[in-house]
Amino acid sequence: MGTPKALLDYRGAPFIVRILEAFEALDLKTRVVVVGGGAQAAPIRAALTGHDCIIVENPDPASGQIGSLRRALEALAPIRPAAALVWPVDLPHVHLSTVEQLLENYRRERAAVTVPTFAGRRGHPVIWDARLFAELQTNTAADQEGARAVLRAHEAELHAVSVDDPAIVDAIDTPEDYERLIRVINRDAY
Secondary structure, eight states, rough: OOOOGGGSETTTHHHHHHHHHHHHHHHHOOOOOEEEETTTTTHHHHTTTTOOOOOESSSOOHHHHHHHHHHHHHTTTTTTSSSSEOOOOTTTTTTTTHHHHHHHHHHHOSSEEEEETTTTEEEEOEEEGGGHHHHHHHOOOOOHHHHHHHHOOOOTGGEEEOOGGGGGGGGOOOOOHHHHHHHHHHHTOO
């Protein structure tokens, strides 16, 4: 991407700040942000100034999302939350109403995993119930496949929530993805 995705602008603020603002609007407490190590971490930490969050470092960015999820779960361990809403930074455009719908479904169903779907495709953010935290931390298949390995093992306990939000499956991974996102924002402004 050429720059950390967390710092890309989305409607006047970095991706990571937009996601934290959503957590704040939803009154979700104990916000954990996982940053990579090295020089890229400092500007992300600076962008988070003034936001109520715990910042932890993933010293092994090559471990991918599962490594970051594991660092977040370690940070949450003393707090013992009932669940964790995991929102990848490359999805700042997920609608707040989508996350509200996921939270309502989780609170009602208490599924092991609550996953949004759009047009039959699973996306993010995902809510993991605390009963899967230990498995997310130790599952050796997840070392290679990520959290999907745990998700697959608990397919029968998964609650899929159909949402009208294509952003859940629209990760911003390339400069072209980002350009497309900006075009949509600009088009919607008129």
